[in-house]
Amino acid sequence: MKLGILPLGRPTFDVPFAEENLVAMLAALDATGHKIVGPRELLFDEAATRAGIDALVSAGVDQVMVLQVTFTDASMTVAIGAAFDVPLSIWSIPEPRLGDRLRLNSFCGLNLASHALGLNGRDFGWIYANPAGDVASDLAALLAGERAAGKLALSDVPETTEAGRAIAEAVNGQRIARIGEHPVGFDTCAYDKADMKALSGVEVDELALDDLFDLARAAPADAAAALRKQADAELSGLDEVDPDELDRSLRLKVGLDTLKEKGGYSAFAIRCWPETFTEYGGAVCGPAAMMGEARVPCACEADVYGALTQMVLAAAADAPVFLTDLVDMDSADNTGVVWHCGQAPLSMIDPDVTVEATIHTNRKQPLLYQFPLKAGEVTLMRISQAHGRPHMVLSRAEMLKRPMSFTGTSGVLRFERGADEVLSDIIASGLEHHMALAYGDHRAALRGAAGAMGLPLLEI
Numbered sequence: 001m002k003l004g005i006l007p008l009g010r011p012t013f014d015v016p017f018a019e020e021n022l023v024a025m026l027a028a029l030d031a032t033g034h035k036i037v038g039p040r041e042l043l044f045d046e047a048a049t050r051a052g053i054d055a056l057v058s059a060g061v062d063q064v065m066v067l068q069v070t071f072t073d074a075s076m077t078v079a080i081g082a083a084f085d086v087p088l089s090i091w092s093i094p095e096p097r098l099g100d101r102l103r104l105n106s107f108c109g110l111n112l113a114s115h116a117l118g119l120n121g122r123d124f125g126w127i128y129a130n131p132a133g134d135v136a137s138d139l140a141a142l143l144a145g146e147r148a149a150g151k152l153a154l155s156d157v158p159e160t161t162e163a164g165r166a167i168a169e170a171v172n173g174q175r176i177a178r179i180g181e182h183p184v185g186f187d188t189c190a191y192d193k194a195d196m197k198a199l200s201g202v203e204v205d206e207l208a209l210d211d212l213f214d215l216a217r218a219a220p221a222d223a224a225a226a227l228r229k230q231a232d233a234e235l236s237g238l239d240e241v242d243p244d245e246l247d248r249s250l251r252l253k254v255g256l257d258t259l260k261e262k263g264g265y266s267a268f269a270i271r272c273w274p275e276t277f278t279e280y281g282g283a284v285c286g287p288a289a290m291m292g293e294a295r296v297p298c299a300c301e302a303d304v305y306g307a308l309t310q311m312v313l314a315a316a317a318d319a320p321v322f323l324t325d326l327v328d329m330d331s332a333d334n335t336g337v338v339w340h341c342g343q344a345p346l347s348m349i350d351p352d353v354t355v356e357a358t359i360h361t362n363r364k365q366p367l368l369y370q371f372p373l374k375a376g377e378v379t380l381m382r383i384s385q386a387h388g389r390p391h392m393v394l395s396r397a398e399m400l401k402r403p404m405s406f407t408g409t410s411g412v413l414r415f416e417r418g419a420d421e422v423l424s425d426i427i428a429s430g431l432e433h434h435m436a437l438a439y440g441d442h443r444a445a446l447r448g449a450a451g452a453m454g455l456p457l458l459e460i
Contacts, residue, residue: 002034002035003029003036003061003062003064004056004059004064004084005029005038005039005066005067006038006039006076006080007038007039007043007069008049008066008070008072012363013070013104013105014101018042018069018103021104021131022041022042024131024132025093027131028135028139031136032140037055037056037061038052038056038059039052042069049079050079053083057084061084062086063088063089063143064086065089065142066080066113067091068106071102071109072109072112073184073185074109074115074116074117074185075184077113077116077117078120081122082122088125089142091126091131091139092106092110092126092127093130094106094329095328097328097337099404101406102361107128108325108326108433110427111188111325111432112188114126114430115187115430118151119385119388123149125146125149127147151387152428152429152458154391154456154457155457155458155459157450158448159448159451161452163445163448163449164447164449165448165452167446167449168312168449168452168453170315171311172201173201174201174266175263175265176203176265176266176311177263177265178207178304179208179209180208180209182303183271188303188432189303191204191305199454200308200312202308202311212256212270213280215258216251216280217251219258220254223254227250234355235355236357238367240357241358241359242365242366244281245366246366249284249366252280252284256268256287266296266297267310268296268298268299269303270299270300271301272301277360282365283365285360285367285368285369286342286343286357289342289343289345289346292321292344293346293347295320297311300340300343300434301434303434305382305383305432306382306434306436309381309383310436312381312436313442314438316379316438316445316446317379317440320347322340323340323435323437324436325339325340325434326433328405329423333419334418334419335400335414336397336412337405337412338410340410342367342369342370342408343368344369349374350372350373350375350401355369355371356369370404370407370408371404371409372405372411373399373410375399375401377397378396378399378440379438379440379441380435380436381442381446382434384431384458385432386430386431390455391450392457393429393458394446394457395435396443397414397415399412400414
């Protein structure tokens with residue numbers, strides 16, 4: 001068999017570590033005995049990837065494998081899927097939980113790809129495996145077509161309950177401000193205003209990033225100083241970050257507060273990168289954490305359905321909510337890691353640690369929060385559009401008392417079912433990469449809310 005490979009990467013991650021893993025992946029593929037065709041270096045941009053696609057087309061490959069070495073958006077994976085009518089597969093890799101930065105974030109790339117390919121009706125197979133380990137049997141099964149992603153069936157719309165009706169009514173009539181458009185290749189964050197209104201009764205106003213930046217720059221000095229005083233009381237290490245970037249970051253919180261007051265918004269969906277760093281000069285992660293603690297959800301990457309998901313879960317939990325990525329699953333330990341740059345609400349902190357001020361791991365600007373999440377029962381939920389089918393995804397897990405897995409805000413959790421089963425369901429469901437998390441078991445109320453909103457249910 002002639003196997004075409006396309007190794008995808010992004011230069012904002014740990015390139016030497018990515019290259020080390022790519023070498024191990026290539027060695028494992030060479031050991032399969034198949035003819036391996038394609039570039040043996042990381043493809044960092046669209047031009048390089050399209051050149052790789054053209055080379056594989058010319059070679060007439062029998063299968064195509066995306067080597068998801070680091071996180072990338074899904075745009076090129078969708079293009080790869082469309083360019084070939086041969087079997088497609090994705091190999092994503094875990095990374096050690098060392099309390100340092102996410103050096104690869106490979107799983108999130110697989111997560112985005114599974115959602116985008118599902119929306120496009122493109123079948124694919126996948127593995128999530130350490131290339132330095134014993135991967136021969138997994139690769140053999142993948143190349144034999146035995147690890148197809150599949151597609152999960154949904155349950156019927158659950159019965160509406162009084163509690164569920166109250167949740168739906170609490171959200172109905174609320175307003176979300178979408179600030180900037182979602183990044184290219186983030187199909188997980190796409191939405192339709194009319195569909196959103198019909199589903200939830202929530203209105204969406206579409207604002208420009210400059211609307212927020214202008215308000216932040218014009219924020220009164222005393223308002224920014226008051227936020228600095230609040231942050232000083234809550235976080236350690238503020239004096240160790242750049243003071244001008246910190247001031248700009250805190251001013252984004254003032255801007256969001258101003259928008260909330262003027263527009264009557266209950267939540268925000270913000271295009272957080274790259275422009276907050278490259279054009280404005282300060283992170284919105286810390287301000288998003290502050291807003292979340294104040295029960296005003298902020299969704300990254302202009303994820304409007306992520307904002308709606310937070311609103312619904314917050315109404316069920318009557319507590320702050322964290323919109324998070326699942327970034328790692330460990331079958332041997334039977335755990336997963338949820339993480340986002342540094343924006344978990346402060347009330348979710350492990351009580352035995354002190355919250356630290358830090359900088360964004362890729363963009364190197366403040367303000368981000370840093371702490372491990374506290375132990376306890378949690379509910380994870382997403383109002384999903386996976387496979388073009390609006391539905392609610394629910395899961396329960398136990399957050400464990402563990403050291404910080406990755407910089408920013410992260411937690412180690414154990415699902416009710418085995419980690420391998422949950423992982424398979426996540427890929428088969430085509431689930432978006434953002435899920436909302438709240439402490440406590442709120443599944444009964446949320447099932448009733450799904451009924452009130454006319455949403456089929458998927459429990460994983």
